[in-house]
Amino acid sequence: MKNFTLTGWLFLLFTLPMVAQESVVDRTLPEFNFSEAVFAGEMHWLASDYLAGRRTGSVGNEIAAEYIASQLRAFGYTPINDGSFFQDVPLMSVRGPKAGNLLAGKYNFNSGDNLLIMRGPAAQANAEVVFANYGWVDAETGHDDYADLDVKGKVVITRAGIPSDASQRGVFQGVSKKAEFAAAAGAVGIFEVYTLPFPWSNFTRYFGGDRMSLDSGAESATIPYGFIKAEEGFLPELQKKKKGLKGSMASSGMQVTRMTSRNVGGIIEGTDPNLKDEYMLMTAHFDHVGVGAQGGGAYTPVDSIFNGARDNAFGTISLLAAARAFSEVKPRRSIIILAVTGEEMGLLGSQHYAENPLVPLESTVFNFNTDGGGYNDTTAISLIGSNRTGIDEQVEVASAAFGLTVIKDPAPEQNLYDRSDNVSFSAKGVPSLSFSPGMTEFDDTIMRYYHQVKDNPETINMPYLKKYCQAFTLAARLIANRDVRPYWKAGDKYEEAGKQLYGTR
Numbered sequence: 484m485k486n487f488t489l490t491g492w493l494f495l496l497f498t499l500p501m502v503a504q505e506s507v508v509d510r511t512l513p514e515f516n517f518s519e520a521v522f523a524g525e526m527h528w529l530a531s532d533y534l535a536g537r538r539t540g541s542v543g544n545e546i547a548a549e550y551i552a553s554q555l556r557a558f559g560y561t562p563i564n565d566g567s568f569f570q571d572v573p574l575m576s577v578r579g580p581k582a583g584n585l586l587a588g589k590y591n592f593n594s595g596d597n598l599l600i601m602r603g604p605a606a607q608a609n610a611e612v613v614f615a616n617y618g619w620v621d622a623e624t625g626h627d628d629y630a631d632l633d634v635k636g637k638v639v640i641t642r643a644g645i646p647s648d649a650s651q652r653g654v655f656q657g658v659s660k661k662a663e664f665a666a667a668a669g670a671v672g673i674f675e676v677y678t679l680p681f682p683w684s685n686f687t688r689y690f691g692g693d694r695m696s697l698d699s700g701a702e703s704a705t706i707p708y709g710f711i712k713a714e715e716g717f718l719p720e721l722q723k724k725k726k727g728l729k730g731s732m733a734s735s736g737m738q739v740t741r742m743t744s745r746n747v748g749g750i751i752e753g754t755d756p757n758l759k760d761e762y763m764l765m766t767a768h769f770d771h772v773g774v775g776a777q778g779g780g781a782y783t784p785v786d787s788i789f790n791g792a793r794d795n796a797f798g799t800i801s802l803l804a805a806a807r808a809f810s811e812v813k814p815r816r817s818i819i820i821l822a823v824t825g826e827e828m829g830l831l832g833s834q835h836y837a838e839n840p841l842v843p844l845e846s847t848v849f850n851f852n853t854d855g856g857g858y859n860d861t862t863a864i865s866l867i868g869s870n871r872t873g874i875d876e877q878v879e880v881a882s883a884a885f886g887l888t889v890i891k892d893p894a895p896e897q898n899l900y901d902r903s904d905n906v907s908f909s910a911k912g913v914p915s916l917s918f919s920p921g922m923t924e925f926d927d928t929i930m931r932y933y934h935q936v937k938d939n940p941e942t943i944n945m946p947y948l949k950k951y952c953q954a955f956t957l958a959a960r961l962i963a964n965r966d967v968r969p970y971w972k973a974g975d976k977y978e979e980a981g982k983q984l985y986g987t988r
């Protein structure tokens with residue numbers, strides 16, 4: 484055998500791992516044989532006008548869910564939920580009162596102007612209006628703003644936030660509790676004085692419109708609750724009048740609509756006896772925003788349907804592509820395929836699954852999410868959350884196998900990692916990532932389609948969709964086949980949650 488020179492050794496040292504990586508990729512795998520026509524067909528169906536934007540709670544959304552379930556059934560998946568491919572996601576939609584008014588001395592507050600009623604039933608009362616500092620009660624510290632105050636039958640006005648925190652965080656903490664405290668003290672209504680550093684109009688638009696949330700089972704507040712935008716003199720004058728100002732309050736009440744939407748999921752068992760009890764959870768949201776005014780963007784009588792071809796028929800199709808490929812050649816770890824609803828309403832479907840997992844989260848070692856959003860570079864894919872869970876190499880190898888490069892965490896100002904379903908699982912400690920189409924920045928090409936009626940099947944680059952599905956499937960397979968499971972990089976903001984979930988590893 485010939486002696487190697489030092490350079491020769493170094494050469495070998497640096498090239499060997501690359502050669503080894505290449506040889507890992509077996510080109511007889513099903514993902515190397517994907518058919519563009521299958522994906523084009525699915526794209527024209529899932530993003531067709533007949534599914535009307537797949538809005539959560541709509542018929543179009545249900546039809547998409549049925550399609551996904553029928554595919555998982557056809558691929559031979561085990562239903563995720565005790566014989567069913569569906570997991571119910573209980574939701575409630577809340578609409579603010581049509582009319583509301585608060586009178587306090589010479590000060591007048593009206594809904595749609597300087598009064599925002601956020602919760603509570605219809606009510607009408609002539610009542611004194613009194614100041615109750617923060618309106619906060621904390622059993623642990625003994626703090627009680629109602630201790631020396633008689634608010635029975637009165638309307639309470641408070642500062643925004645909680646005693647230890649008047650920032651946005653404190654305000655949101657207060658929102659969930661203050662109506663309860665005031666009602667327990669006997670008040671008939673409670674309003675906080677708005678002081679957050681963003682425009683009142685933005686705040687009322689955000690909280691005044693229809694809001695959908697997971698149905699917590701709890702009824703809305705038992706008394707009217709909300710915020711007022713008060714002129715400067717109001718609070719000092721109110722504080723001086725210990726017994727309160729003469730006044731009245733009226734609200735036409737919140738309209739609460741309850742509904743059920745559904746996640747869709749199936750499981751395929753891994754082939755490795757030592758690894759098959761570890762599950763990789765693969766997700767894509769199949770809902771979008773609906774039609775007309777529901778869509779939130781511009782529309783015309785000629786085209787009013789937000790088809791959601793990129794967002795997220797694109798990701799849903801890649802999820803089904805991987806599901807099909809894994810049924811043909813199974814990975815070593817077990818796979819959960821989960822198409823989630825309610826993403827556009829605030830990641831609701833993924834949040835519900837994370838709260839009510841159908842496979843224990845301790846056995847779920849990774850969440851690999853695919854979210855279309857948009858693309859402006861068809862030579863690449865985007866990895867949202869690179870360098871956090873140790874799987875970048877698998878994504879790079881898989882992308883290169885189909886001639887694609889990897890754009891790592893584009894548009895950092897958009898905070899994309901915390902804006903897609905993967906974060907529902909990160910928050911519980913499960914290492915997660917979003918795999919997305921190639922995007923260099925949030926530019927005009929992205930904005931032309933993002934949440935617009937133009938995001939329809941005719942504008943999709945189908946050869947690119949195929950490559951995306953191929954790279955996504957192979958990347959998922961390489962991760963599911965690793966000897967070592969993915970884990971948070973030391974110091975990641977979700978590392979602590981990971982320790983809580985899995986114990987110290």
Ligand SMILES: [Zn+2]
Pocket residue numbers: 794827934
């Ligand atoms: Zn979206």
